[in-house]
Amino acid sequence: MPRTVRTLVALTAAVTMFVAGVSAPAEAAATNDYCVGQCNDILPPGENGNATLADILANRLFGTRPAHTDDQLKPYEQLAGNYQQLTNDTIDDYFNDSSFGVASGDVASTIQPRSDVKIVRDKKTGVPHVYGSTRSGTEFGAGYAAAQDRLWMMDVFRHVGRGQLSGFAGGAEANRSLEQTFWAAAPYTEQDLQSQVDRIAQSGAEGAQALSDISAYLEGLNSYIKQSHDGRYFPGEYVLTGHVDAITNAGDIAPFTATDLIAIAGVVGALFGTGGGGEVQSALVKQAAEARYGTQLGDQVWQSFREQNDPEADLTLHDGQTFPYGASPANAQGVATPDPGSVTPQQEIYDPTGSAVTNAKAEVAAPGNLNAAKGIFDNGVLPGAMLSDKHGMSNALVVSGQHTDDGHPIAVFGPQTGYFAPQLLMLEELQGPGISSRGVAFAGTNFYVQLGRGQDYAWSATSASQDITDTFAVPLCTTGGSVVTKDSNSYLDNGQCVPMEALEVDDSWSPTIADSTAKGSYKLIVYRTRYGLVQSRATIGGKPVAYTSQRSTYRHEADSIIGFQKFNDPAQMATAQQFQQAASQINYTFNWFYVNSTEAAYYNSGWNPVRPSTVDPNLPVLGERRYEWAGWDPATNDAQHTTAAEHPNSIGQDYYVSWNNKQAQGYTAAGFGDGSVHRSDLLDDRLGALVRSGQKLSRADVTKAMEDAAVTDLRGEDVLPELLKVIDSQPVTDPAQAKAVEQLRTWLSHGAKRVETTPGSHTYADADAIRVLDAWWPLLVQAEFGPGMGKDLFTAMTGALQINESPSNGQTGPTSGSAGANESVPHRGSAFQFGWWSYVDKDLRAVLGEPVAGGLAQPYCGGGDLASCRTALLTTLAQAAAQPASEVYPADDNCSAGQQWCADSIVQRPLGGVTDPASTWQNRPTFQQVVQFAGHR
Template sequence: MSPLRLVIATLTATCLCAAPALAAAPADYAGTARNIIPSGQYGTFPVPAGADEQAKMYDALTPLGANVTDAALQTDFKSALFGTDGQCPCTTEAVPRRGLTIVRDRFDVPHITGTTKDDVTWGAGWVLEEDRGLLLAQGRYPARFAALDAPGINAFKLVTGLKTVTVTKQADAIIDREQTAALRGAGAEGRALLHDIDVYIQGINARLRAEKSTQKPFTRVDVYAVNALAGQIFGQGGGDEARRAMLLSGLQKRLGARKGKQVFDDLSERDDRDTPVTIARRFPYEAVPTRAATGNVALDDTRISAATTRGLRVAAARSERHSSNFLMVSAKRSLTGHPLFVAGPQIGYYYPGLTLEMDLHGPGIDARGAAIPGGPGNILIGRGADFAWSLTSAGSDTNDVFAETLCGGSSTRYRYRGRCRTMGRVDAGTIVGQGKVAFRTTVHGPVLGYAKSHGRKVALSFDRASRGRDVLWELMFSRFSSGRVKDPKSFFAAAATSPFTFNVAYADDRHIATYSAGRLPIRDPRVDPRLPTNGTGPYDWKGFLPAAKHAQALDPADGALVNWNNKPAPGFGPSDSEWGYGSVHRVQLLKAGIARRAKHDLASVTGAMNAAATTDLRAAGTTLDAIDRVLASGPAPSPRDQQVLGLLMAWRAAGSSRLDTDLDGKMDAGGAPAVLDALYPRVADAVLSPVLGSQLGALSDIAGLTNSTRSGFTGGRLAFVDKDLRQLLGDPLRTRYRTRFCGKGVLAACRAALWAAVHAAADEVATAQGTGDPAAWTSDATAERITFAPGLLPTTIRYTNRPSGIQQVMTFTGHRPR
C-alpha cells in the first residue's frame, strides 16, 4: 500500500482468509477464474515494494511455451473469483461514504461493495484516483486532443512522453456539447450512463480533496476525453486514403494507368480468400466498385508540407493495433464439457498501468476485471457471474479522408452542396515545448492539410464515425457489468452499441460467440473506399451498417473462435489503413495450436496462446519455407551463404521460438533469429523493388518496413512477400496476384536477388558479432526484453507477444436461471 494511501486509509485486522465481517460474495458460477495484469495494481511513485509481483508471475509463464500445466495456471495467474475468499491477507480502507466498503486483497486489488449502485460507482471513482492518480493527472488534458481529432497530434504519445498540455474553453465546450448530446440522445440508457458519470466524478474529486490535491476538479469532459483517447489508440480504422492515393498516382505515372492500378489492386489485399479469418460465414461489407469510381478524388504524387505529412500519418496511426487475442473453445471440444476462454487485450506495458483491476458488487452490478480511466463504475474486460468477455481491435473502416474543393484559390473556403463555405477554426490549446494547437474544420471534420489533384490545391479533411459519441462506448460495458447480458442474444445487442471498432468475445457455460463491433459507414456505391472521397456533398456517407450485417458467430461448427487482430470474416472489407490481410498472418499460429488437439482443457488452450507468443511468424509460417524453396532451385553463391540458410531452416524445424529460457541473455536458437532480423527487410525489398521501383519507399512507409517483434509480427509487407513467392513456386492459392514481383516472375532472377539478400544479411551479422563463423553467432535476448514505460518501474521481463492489459483464463460450469 502506498505511503499516500496510508495517510487517509485505516487498515483493519489482517486476515489469512476472507474476513467474516465482509459482505458475502455474490453467486459465482465460475469453474475456473484466473487472470493477470503485468503492470499490476499499484500506480504511485516512488514505486512501492511488490509493484512488480504480477509482472514476475506473467514472466514465469513465458518459458513454458505450449507446456502449460494446471499447476502453472494456479501459480502464474491469480484468482479472479468474486470476493476475497482465498485471496488474503486483506485490508479494509476507511472511506468517507456510508454504504461503501473497499477491501484490498494481497495483490492490492480493490473489492468494492455498495449498498446502492451509486455507492459502487462512487467507489470506483475513488479507487481510480487512488491507484491511477499519476496517470489521470498526466492524461486528462492530452486526451482532449483525441476527442477533437486535432491534426498531427498523437495524444497518447503526449501522455507517455510526459508532455505538459493546456486546453482552451472552446475545446472543452465542443467536447461537452457533443458527448452530452450523444448520451441524452441514447434515451433512458444514455441518461442513466450520464448519471453514473456524475457519481463517478464525485468519487474522483472526493479522493482529490482527501489528498489535498491542487488539481482542478474532474469534470464530465475529462471522462469523455479519456474514452476518446482509448478509441484513438485501439478503436478506429482507416483514414489513410490520401497516402494510398499518392502511391497509386506514382505507380500509374511510372507504369501507366492500367498497370499501375493492377499493382495497387494486388497490394490492397482487398478480399484475399487465402487470408485466415475468425468466422467462416461470409459477411459482405464495403466492396470496391466494379465500374469507375466517380466519387473519389485523385491526388498527385507530389511533395506535400511537413505539417500535412504529419497529419496524414497520425490519422492513419489511429487504427494502430497491438497484440490482443482471444482463443475460445466450444463445449463439444472441451474436456470439461463447458466452453474454455483464454483472452485479453494487448495495450503495451506501462507503469502506472493503463488498466487496473476492480471487483464490483452492489444492487444491479456484479463484475470483476480490468477497468480503465473513464469507465464510470464499469469493467472494460472481465467477467460477470456466469460469463466472460474480451476485446481485440478490429480496425474496421470507421474513418475517411475527404478531398475538399477550394473556392477561388482560397485555402479556407470550400465548396459543399453547391455553395462556398468558410472553414471553422478550433483553438484547442498548447503543448509546452511544441506550441499552439489550432486547426481548421469542414463539415467532414478537421483539416489534416493540403495536397494537389491534377495540379489544383485541395484540402484534406478527416471524418470519424465515432466522433462526438466516444462515451457511448461505455454503454456496452455498462450492460456487461450490470448483468444485463445473460445469453448470446443479449451479448450481441450489447456489442452492437459500441461506436468503436472491436472484435468482442463472449463465453458462458454453454456458448461461445463473437461480434465485430463499430459504427461502420455505408459508402456511396460510386466511392472506392481505399481512396479519398469527393467532399462536395453527393458522395457523403449513406448511413451505417445494421447490426445484423456485422460479422458475428455463435458456436461454430469447428468448435473454436480465434482472433489475433485478423480479418473477422470473408467478404468483410478491411479498412484502407490495413495492409496485412493476406496469405500469412500471426493468427495462424494460434489456430495451429488449437488444431493440434481434438479436445482441450484450459491449460492446453493457454499453452497454444503462450507458444505463439514467442514464435517468430516469419520463420514458422509459410514465408521462410517459400524463401528456402526459391533458393533451393539453384546453388548457393558460397558455402557460408548455404550455412546461413541451414541455420534458419534448422530453427524453423525446431519451432522458430525466440525464447531465452535459461536467462543467459541469448536466445536458445543461437544465431538464427539475428540472421532473420537482418535478412527479412532485405528480402522484402528484393521481392518488391523490381516492380515498385521508386514507390518502394512510399509502400514501406505505409505498410511498415519490417515484420518483427517491434511490430508484434504484423504488417511489414510480409503478406506481399509470402504470396508472391508462393505464387512463383506454383503453390495452390485461392486469390492470385496479377502482378509478378520478385524477379518480375523469373525464378532465376528472384533466386539471385534473394541470395544477395542472404549474403548481405550475413555480412551485417558477421560484422556486428566480430566473427564470420555462423555457428558462433548468437541472438541477443536482452535487447528485446520488455520494459515498462515511461521508466518508473525498473523491472524487465522476457519478450512475449501476448495480452498485457489483462489476460483471463476462464470456464463456467453453471448459469443464472434462464
C-alpha cells in the first residue's frame, strides 16, 4: 500500500476512534497515533544489548551475533552514501517506522512477566513495546525490558557512579581512568544518593508518582535478574568477570535499588547535562595575554578570543530575541587569579602500595572454550576519556508548518551520545495510564522515554552546556600552627579554619578471564568544601588556595524526573506552552525542541544560578559570602535560579537549527569557540537557504540537509575559501604547492565532502585533498598564531580550546593543551565542534582587508601583512602535502597506518563481550527521529 494511502487510512482510523470516545486497549495503541506513518527513528547498532556466555563465545569464535545486535547499523551507515536520492517513500529504508504498536504480522514475541503488563517485540528491530493495564504494570515492564536488553551495561554504570568500576569489571587502565575522573566530578556518599531519593518523595503528588514508578520499575528489573540467573540466560560478562561461576552457577547479580538509579543518573548528568567550570583556564589565558600585551590590550585580546557575544555567531533563535546571561561585568570584583605557574591539579588517588599502577598481566585458568574470551576487557569496558572527552554532539533541524509540503511542522533531530555496543540509550515504547510514548532513554533511567514521541507530538534535545558551574578560590589553612601549604586540607570558611570533607571509596580488583590486569587496589579521595569539590591547588599572592567546582545540579541529578514524567503524559504535552513548562522542570543544560501538527517550539533548560552583578562567571572568584549565589544553601546546594522566561525560548520561528551552538543574543557561552565559524553553520546554511527559497519542504528535504552537513568538512566549506584567497593574492609558482592548491580547490568545488567514491568502496573521493587539509590544519594554526601570541599565550589558549577536531582525530598539532584531551580520541563520529575555525576565519579576513564584526584584538597571520601571511600558509601547505598518509593517519587498534577511510570510521566501542563492525564516517546524532504529525487531538 503506498505511503499516502496508508497515511489517510491511519488518520481516518485515529480520528474515528477519538471522535467516538472509544478507549483502545493498550496493545492496540496505534489507534492513538496521530503520526500516521510519518514518524521514523534509528539507533545503531541494534536494540539487543544482551549476550549470554554462549553468545559471546560464538561471536569470538565464529563471528556470529545475537539477533537485533547490529540490524540498525547498516541502514544508519548507508544514508551517508545514498542521501541525495532520498524521498519520503524511501525514508523507511534508512530509518525504522516508529509508529505506535506492532502489527499482528510483525510480532516476533509476546511475554507477560506480570498479569498487568505485556511486552511485545517486533520482528524487524526487536524493540520492546510495553503495554500495561495499570501504571505499575507499565513501569514493571519497562524495568523488565531494560534488564533484558541492557543489564550488564546498567551494572557497569551503577559501579562507575560509585567509583567502583575496577572492582566490578577489572583494573584495566581505562577503567581506572574513568572512575577517577568521574569521582572527581560527581562523588557521592550513600547518604547523598538516598537524599536524592528522599527529595523525589518530597516533591508533591508528581514526586510521589515518580517514586511509585521507580519502585515498580525496580520490581521488574530485579524480577528479570532472578529469573535469568536461575535459568542461566543472564549476560555472559558476569561469568567472564568472575561474578558467577560458569559450571556451578554460584555467585550472584546484586539486585538494583533506587540509589543505584540515582548513581546512573549522576553519570548521565555529568556526561551530558552540565556546563561551565573552565574559569581557571580562562584566567590563565587572560593572565598570559596581559603578560604579552599589557593589562589593557591583554584584556581586549582575552575578550576577543572568548567571543562571549560574537556578532557573527550562528544563533538558534535568529529573530532578534535577547536573553542576557553569563557575560563579564565591567569592573568585576572578587576575581581570584592564580600566581603564574602555581596551578596544580588535585590528586584524587591515595595508593600507598603502588599496586594500582601496574600493568603486569596475569594468567587465569579458563575452563573449556572460555579461552576464546580471555582478555576482552584488558582495555577496559568504557573509554577512559569518556568523561573528560567533551560532549557537544547532538543536532536538530525543525521547520514550522508554513514552510512544509502539507502545512505541518517537520523535525529531524536527535542526541549524539557516542557509539557503543550496546548503545548507552535503548529504544522502547511505553503505553499505560498516564504514559504514551516511544523513543529512547539511558538504560537504568528508562522508566520514562527521555527523547522521542508521544501520540501527537515529538521532542528531542541537544547539549546546551551553558554556565551552571562556578570556580571558587578558598584560602587554605591549618590548625595547630603548622605551615600552610597547597596540600593542606583545611580551609577558611568565614574566618574559621574548618577541615575539608574527604569523600573516599576503596576499590580493588583481581585478574579474571575477561581482564588479566594484575591484582591491585587503591583508594579514591575527593575533598568537598562549602563551595564544592576541590579540583586544583594554587597560590594567590603567594598564599595557598584550593580551587573548587560548584555545580548547580550537584546533589540534584534526580530532580529532573518530573520534567521527563510530563514529557510522557499526553495530557501535559498537547501544546507548545505545555512542552516549555515541562522542559523548564529539567535542570540539566539542554536545548529542547518540540513539534506537533501545528506548532514548532524551543526551550533551553538548566539551573542557571543567579550571581551577584559584580561577579564575573568567566573567571574564578574568591570564596566569600558576598560572592555566593543568591539564596544559596550549602547544606543542600539549593539556590535561586533564573526564571523560565529568562531562558532562551521560542514558539513558531520559521525554522530552528542547533548543533551545540550559541542559543540567542546575549546568552553567553560557558567556554571558548562560539564565533563566526561553527559546526551549526553547516545546518543553518542549508536549511535557511531551503526556507528562504520559498519551496515547500518535505521530510526528505530536511533529512537530506542534515545528512549533507553530516558528510561535509567544516574547515573545507567555511575556512578553506579564505585560505585560498590569501594564497591567490599572488600566482603560485612552486609546482608542488600549485598541485596541492589545485587539489584543494577541486575538492572545495565538489562541496568539501568526506564521502566514498562509491558506497562501500572504503576510499574517499578527493582523498589527496582531504589528506592535505588534515595535515595542514594544525601546521597552519601554529604558523598563523604562534609567532604573534608567543609560547605562553598560545599554550594557554590551546588549553582552553583545542585547535583541531577532525574525524580521525589523528592530527593534534605540535602543541596541545589540556582542553585537547579529545583531539586524539579516534573513531568517535562527532567532529568539528571544538577548534580554532573562527579564529582563523576572522584573522584571515582581517588580513585580506575584508570587514570583520567582532574581530580579534590583534592581527596574527604574518603580523597582519598579506604577503607574509601568504608565505606562512604556503610553507606549511608544502610541509603538509609532503606528509605521507601513513603519518597523517597513524595506526591504531582498528586500522593500519595510512588507511584514511578506516582512520575516520566510526567504531561501536564494545561495552560487553560482543563486537560490531566499523562504519563510514558521518557527523550525525546517534539516535535520530524524522517526524511530521498529520493530526492532533
